[in-house]
Amino acid sequence: MEEAMMVEISLATFDLTQSGHEKLKDTGSLLADHMLGFKETKQAVIESNAEGISRLNQYTFQEELGRGSYSIARKAVSIDSGEFVAIKVVDKSKLKRVRVGRFGNALQGLRMEIDIWRRLHHPDIIMLKEVIDAEALDMLYMVSELADGPVLTGERECVPLNQATAIRYFCHLVRYLQHAIIL
Secondary structure: OOOOOOOOOOOOOOEOOOOOOEEEEOOOHHHHHHHHHOOOOOOOOOOEOEEEEEEEOOEEEEEEEEEEOOEEEEEEEEEEOEEEEEEEEEHHHHHHHEHHHHEEEHHHHHHHHHHHHHHHOOOOOOOOEEEEOOOOOOEEEEHHHHHHHHOOOOOOOOOOOOHHHHHHHHHHHHHHHHHOOOO
């Protein structure tokens, strides 16, 4: 029978040094700083051309990055800053028709996901910058940082984590989520 491990969870976060040892990192006000950078927009100015939507507010659309059942992800550039971003274009009318357990419908679930995502601020998590949700439109636009690089698809070979490492990673995750007021 395996021995149970008791793990204390606190609001601190840890960094791994190059030698593999943990050191305490001051998290300061990452949550407040990040939420100040998040923007929710209720108006959308859309310009179209023969190929479809070419511009949304200050963003000019470029190539398609991916497609799902209810959304399309497109690369875009901000006219204001020149920064490249990813915009997920979600069909709200389709999501409203999909019933999901205790959340009612998939659109309500997406709104919960957005609420959580906008609170997260970490170098390894893509930041949600803006949500454009005009009531008159059937589309919701989620603007995030662009993860430029190769797309990771398919199965990859990996070695399972040993129990001590898995517990350490899990504790880091719980500490961060607790700090971000998600748990």
